[in-house]
Amino acid sequence: MGDSQITDSHALNGKLPAPAACYDVVVIGAGPSGIETAVVAAGEGKSVLLVDENPVAGAAMGNDVPLFFGGRMTTATLNADRMVETVFTSEPGLEAAMEAGVELLLGTCAWGVYRNGPAFGTLPSQVVGLADATRSWLVGFDRLVLATGARDLAIGFPGWNQPGVMGAAALTMLLSRYEAFAGKRVLFVGSHDLALETALLAREKGVAVAGLVEVRDAPQGRADLVEAVRAAQIAIHTDDVVARAEGGIDGVERAILRSGAEIECDTICLGIGLVPAIELVDAMGAKRTLDPVRGGYVPAPDDGIDFVGDCAGLPDTGFDHVAYRMEWARALGAVSAPETIVCQCEEVTRGDLIGVQPPNYLTRSPTMEARSLATLLDDGPANQDQIKRLTRAGMGVCQGRRCRDQVAMMLAIEADQPFGTIPLATHRAPVRPLPLQILADWSESEEMRSGWDVWFGIPTAWIPYRDIGTEAEITHQQARVWSA
Structure with missing residues (x-):
């Protein structure tokens, strides 16, 4: 289309500049x-x-x-x-x-x-x-x-919305490529290959490992990795989950497990799984x-x-990752009160999400308060894009990276449906948060500028396309002037 002749000054055909x-x-x-x-x-x-x-x-x-x-x-x-x-x-x-x-x-x-x-x-x-x-x-x-x-699969729990809760892929990046990790003592959530490998890398880089927490009754990773972790005298807390993270002005200071155990740490690393x-x-x-x-x-x-x-697609290790992740989602959901944050950017809680409530900075009418996921399901299957628009979960500056997948898991659990039956929310460009002054093209050509007055000019704020170039266009212009 780039070589096509411009036949309409108001059309885009042929106006877009060639790429840099x-x-x-x-x-x-x-x-x-x-x-x-x-x-x-x-x-x-x-x-x-x-x-x-x-x-x-x-x-x-x-x-x-x-x-x-x-x-x-x-x-x-x-x-x-x-x-x-x-x-x-x-x-x-x-x-x-x-x-x-x-x-x-x-x-x-x-x-x-x-x-x-x-x-x-x-x-x-x-x-x-x-x-x-x-x-x-x-x-x-x-x-x-x-x-x-x-990227890392994030699943929230009480206190996860403070500095010091991070993902295994991010920790690997900071340790290996950036050499810029600020933590000193890390507790890992999960015990499959991802968590085990990252824990061993952290130990190799001189970071203290406070242990691993596993929801199942035994470590889930490869036998050689489990043996290496145990040889490094890293404790694995099985049949347990992080019930909450406590901290201060700098973020996480300790983790309280479901069993009641308290573990001192400044970082809690989620190693439950990765998402393409x-x-x-x-x-x-x-x-x-x-x-x-x-x-x-x-x-x-x-x-x-x-x-x-x-x-x-992630490597096929023969492990049922979906079942493992859903088990973690159910276990962490069980220790999370309704006020536990799900979407950190918009401060949407579990109660807000399951109740399909608007953000807490908006007024909630009685009609809205009577709404819930159950009433929504009466009208058809849950759709995350719909939930996103009603609650704003996933609309923040992180663009849903911390909450999109866990929201889909929560909706599947609440709807009593297998994971994957709830479609994920979609992405739109730009897929990275960019300042408008960087994203905007301030060097538009005269060809691009011509014709825009049809839509944004004053007083001709809008003219039907079929009337452009006809006597009717003048009539529209005069009508707007007279009305003004």
């Missing part, structure tokens, strides 16, 4: 899978751009984007130059990729993907939206590879499917886009 650059292959995510894909493509003689949002800006990390950092990063993360150097040197594959001819952008997030389709045909090419700390721009591609990895990071998949309108065993939604095959690494 175009590549044969754009890879989003510079983990092992993304690096390998980029190097292979460069070896085939293709022009390749490799993009990774790490190091993430301190403000975004404070809002747990993209991982559940839980306020446990050091102030070193505020030094952007130091973090770029640290992240680059911690991943040797990045240098190898550059030597292979790959163009590398660190500290750059991908916030949206746009392709022409049945309802949109004005793009000069398919593009991905990128942004760094100072600007936003579009990059064209022939093929897009998403290697966006996975498919926000871009959602935002571009691509399809997704539920992995019934490994947990989480994964992208369906899509022409022109490849998915590699954990974003395409």
Whole structure:
């Protein structure tokens, strides 16, 4: 459509500028899978751009984007130059990729993907939206590879909405790539491979491990990992859960278990499971499917886009991750009072969610107070997008990363339905919280500006499209002037 002639000054056809650059292959995510894909493509003689949002800006990390950092990063993360150097040197594959001819952008997030389709045909090419700390721009591609990895599954409990409760993937990132973890003594929730591996990594990095808490009556991970944890004299508290986290001005100070045991710690790390990071998949309108065993939604095959690494699906270890996660959700839900926060950004409680109540800063009429999930289910299956609009759970700056999956689990439990029968809330671009001054394009061409007065001009605030360019347009203009 980019070469089409402009026949209507008010239409977008042909007006959108060409992207800032175009590549044969754009890879989003510079983990092992993304690096390998980029190097292979460069070896085939293709022009390749490799993009990774790490190091993430301190403000975004404070809002747990993209991982559940839980306020446990050091102030070193505020030094952007130091973090770029640290992240680059911690991943040797990045240098190898550059030597292979790959163009590398660190500290750059991908916030949206746009392709022409049945309802949109004005793009000069398919593009991905990128942004760094100072600007936003579009990059064209022939093929897009998403290697966006996975993020932590967060499940709330009393006191989890304070600094010091974080995810295992975030802890691994702070320990291995950022070298900027601020905690000193960590208690892990879960005892499958994720929790065990992260606990051993923390011990290796000199962090004290206060123990692991397991809801089942025995550790759930690989035998060799369990043996290594026990050899390190790390206690595993089985048949137990964190009943609440207590803390002070700096966040978590101790965990109180259901059994009554008190464990001193400044960090509680959730290692219950990971979820494929498919926000871009959602935002571009691509399809997704539920992995019934490994947990989480994964992208369906899509022409022109490849998915590699954990974003395409977590490794199959033969373990029933969904059953394990739902067991944790039920157990933590049982120790959580109605006032326990579910959505930290909007301060939506369990009671609000199950009662389908609006945020507590809005007036609740008697009609609203009589509403509940049960009354909603009388009209049909629960839908998380609907619940999101009614309660605002998932509408905050973290864009649902801390609550989206646990809300779906809670709705399934309350509706007495298997996990996966409640569709997850959708994502829309931008899938990263970006300041408007960065996201906005202030350099619109005159072609783009022409015609906008049809909609926003004064006094011609709106004119029916069919009347544009006819005598009726003048009549509308005169009517507005006379009415004014």
